[in-house]
Amino acid sequence: MVLLAEDFHTMLEGVGVVGTGAMTSILISTLQAVGIKVVALWGPTDQEAKELARQYRIPFHTSKVDEVLLHQEVDLVWVTCPPHLHGEVASKALGIGKHVLCERPAGLKQADAVKMVTAARYYPSLVSIMTHGLRFLPAFVRTKRMIQEGEIGEVFLCDVKLSCGSLLTDKFNWMCDENMGGGLLNILGSHIIDIVSFLVGQKASKVRGMLKTFIKQNDRINGIRHITSDDFCTFQMELFRGACATITLNGHFPGQFKQEIMVIGSEGRLLIKDADLYGQTSSQTRETLLMADIQHVPERQKYSMAPTPELPLPYYKGLLKLTDALKESFERKKERLNWDGEPVAFAATFEDALYVQTVLDAIRKSDISGNWESVETLSEERNGRSFFLS
Numbered sequence: 001m002v003l004l005a006e007d008f009h010t011m012l013e014g015v016g017v018v019g020t021g022a023m024t025s026i027l028i029s030t031l032q033a034v035g036i037k038v039v040a041l042w043g044p045t046d047q048e049a050k051e052l053a054r055q056y057r058i059p060f061h062t063s064k065v066d067e068v069l070l071h072q073e074v075d076l077v078w079v080t081c082p083p084h085l086h087g088e089v090a091s092k093a094l095g096i097g098k099h100v101l102c103e104r105p106a107g108l109k110q111a112d113a114v115k116m117v118t119a120a121r122y123y124p125s126l127v128s129i130m131t132h133g134l135r136f137l138p139a140f141v142r143t144k145r146m147i148q149e150g151e152i153g154e155v156f157l158c159d160v161k162l163s164c165g166s167l168l169t170d171k172f173n174w175m176c177d178e179n180m181g182g183g184l185l186n187i188l189g190s191h192i193i194d195i196v197s198f199l200v201g202q203k204a205s206k207v208r209g210m211l212k213t214f215i216k217q218n219d220r221i222n223g224i225r226h227i228t229s230d231d232f233c234t235f236q237m238e239l240f241r242g243a244c245a246t247i248t249l250n251g252h253f254p255g256q257f258k259q260e261i262m263v264i265g266s267e268g269r270l271l272i273k274d275a276d277l278y279g280q281t282s283s284q285t286r287e288t289l290l291m292a293d294i295q296h297v298p299e300r301q302k303y304s305m306a307p308t309p310e311l312p313l314p315y316y317k318g319l320l321k322l323t324d325a326l327k328e329s330f331e332r333k334k335e336r337l338n339w340d341g342e343p344v345a346f347a348a349t350f351e352d353a354l355y356v357q358t359v360l361d362a363i364r365k366s367d368i369s370g371n372w373e374s375v376e377t378l379s380e381e382r383n384g385r386s387f388f389l390s
Contacts, residue, residue, distance in 0.1 A: 013037075014074055016068040016076070017040070019043075027078060030319060030320060036327060039073045039074060040067075041061045042062055042067075042081070049061035049062060077093040079101065083107055084112075087112030090115075090119070090128070090350075091119035094122075097126070101127065104187075104191060104194075105181065105190040113354040120351075127326075129344060129347040129350075130349070132190075132352075134191060135194075135198050135318070136347075139272050140199065140272065143263065146279075152269060152281075153265040157245070159261075159264070160245070161248050162259045162260075163250045164253055164258075165254045167187055167188075176227045184233050185230055185233045188249055189235075194352060200263060202241050202243055203239065203355060203375070204237040204375045205239065206372045206375060207238075207363050211233045212231070231251035233247075259274055259312070267281060268281040295317050325344045325346075329342070358375050
């Protein structure tokens with residue numbers, strides 16, 4: 001049976017978007033291109049919300065978050081606002097009965113992520129996933145399967161190198177401020193922490209990291225304004241089953257993007273260059289192309305691909321795959337709000353987001369102490385006391 005756009009709207013009435021940044025524009029274009037209605041938009045000011053709503057013909061806009069969450073036609077809330085609002089908005093949306101997709105990271109600290117996890121556990125019938133789209137790209141799916149099937153033996157090392165241009169815009173905003181969630185570690189490092197765990201099936205037990213802000217002012221951000229968000233980051237992770245990971249994020253590669261993720265095992269290695277997969281066994285002297293990135297971006301979606309450093313091409317393609325999977329999960333059910341979990345089985349949950357946030361916190365703690373720091377997940381809070389689970 002072929003489902004038309006109008007059929008889809010009876011299953012998922014509409015999406016409410018919370019945010020107005022560069023990522024929000026790409027997201028709205030992507031949703032509209034596949035026939036998903038965006039019916040409500042929140043912005044930090046009425047003017048920002050009004051301008052973006054007019055540009056994308058969104059019928060309702062507001063500067064009050066609750067008005068989006070309570071909108072009768074909103075069945076799913078996509079949270080793209082600054083990170084310090086993620087936990088509050090996501091957990092409140094679930095409490096109202098809305099499905100939620102949340103941008104990375106889960107917040108500024110573990111407590112934000114714990115709030116999201118608690119809400120997701122309380123409302124298990126609702127979608128509660130993060131937008132870690134790399135999980136849906138064919139090269140990453142195949143890599144995960146090959147590792148699970150033992151094709152490279154026992155994994156003992158993962159090496160990640162990512163180089164890109166500055167994430168900053170021409171205005172001073174939250175991206176410039178480490179205390180508001182800006183910086184390479186939060187914006188792209190959260191994706192890397194998640195994908196390493198997804199691929200090798202191991203989580204970090206302890207970390208050691210270093211963050212640097214080399215460019216504190218530029219020709220657009222100067223005077224009394226100073227940039228405090230990191231533009232370079234390197235960290236190591238010891239994983240629970242003995243493997244190690246080393247990650248370097250470099251924001252001083254203007255106008256370009258390069259990402260390499262290498263997983264080494266006792267019998268070979270796998271290398272993902274952007275979205276192409278290469279492999280090499282221990283007996284081979286050269287790597288072999290196992291899977292080329294041939295994902296075609298439909299014409300209807302190309303106009304949403306305005307260049308943005310925080311969403312490089314592989315990540316954009318992952319977002320497309322995630323959006324398609326989300327649409328399919330609702331298309332499989334005929335009743336409004338119902339969904340099938342199989343198409344989004346690879347998606348990162350709020351539990352995964354809590355793990356990522358825990359690692360982020362430990363890396364920042366290590367940057368200050370100069371020592372290895374344990375990754376301890378805050379499981380719950382009672383009577384003001386925190387309980388930890390290593």
